[in-house]
Structure formats: C-alpha cells, structure tokens
Amino acid sequence: MSTMIVISAAREMLVVVLTIVTPFLLAAIVCSIVIGLLQAGSRINDLTLSFVPRFAAVLLTIYFAASWVFGEMIGYIERSAMIVRTFSG
Numbered sequence: 394m395s396t397m398i399v400i401s402a403a404r405e406m407l408v409v410v411l412t413i414v415t416p417f418l419l420a421a422i423v424c425s426i427v428i429g430l431l432q433a434g435s436r437i438n439d440l441t442l443s444f445v446p447r448f449a450a451v452l453l454t455i456y457f458a459a460s461w462v463f464g465e466m467i468g469y470i471e472r473s474a475m476i477v478r479t480f481s482g
Contacts, residue, residue: 402476409469417456424450429474 424447432438 397475398480398482402473405469405472413462413465417454420450420454421447 425443428443428446432442
C-alpha cells in the first residue's frame with residue numbers, strides 16, 4: 394500500500410467524520426445562540442436553562458438523523474472494505 398492510498402483513506406475518514414458530526418454541532422450551536430439571546434434579554438443566568446434545551450436539541454437531531462448517519466457509515470465501511478480487498482488480493 395503506497396503512502397498516497399493511506400493519505401487518501403485518512404482524508405476520506407476525516408471528511409466522513411466531519412460530515413456526520415456537522416448536524417449535531419449545528420443543532421447545539423443554534424440552540425446555544427437562541428438560549429443565550431433569551432438569557433441576555435431576560436437576565437436569567439441559570440446553567441440548567443442553557444444545558445437542557447441544547448441536550449434536547451442534540452437528542453432530537455440524533456433521532457431524526459440516525460438513519461442518514463448509519464447510511465453514511467455503512468457506505469464508508471463498504472468503500473474501505475473494497476479498497477482493502479483490492480490491495481490485499
């Protein structure tokens with residue numbers, strides 16, 4: 394296996410990980426901004442008020458994006474297995 398193949402595989406892995414994680418991070422960031430604006434407007438600074446909605450938003454994102462995430466992961470595993478099979482045989 395050449396170094397270019399290893400670098401390409403590592404790059405694809407990082408791209409897949411970033412693609413999979415992006416919806417969850419976006420949900421947490423958007424929820425944090427909205428809750429931060431509400432807290433700034435009402436002067437209520439409670440740690441629970443910022444944690445619970447963010448946690449719920451990420452859980453809802455997991456619920457709705459689970460099938461897409463598993464599809465991406467299965468596609469990546471199949472592509473990786475095909476590459477390994479090509480170069481090991």
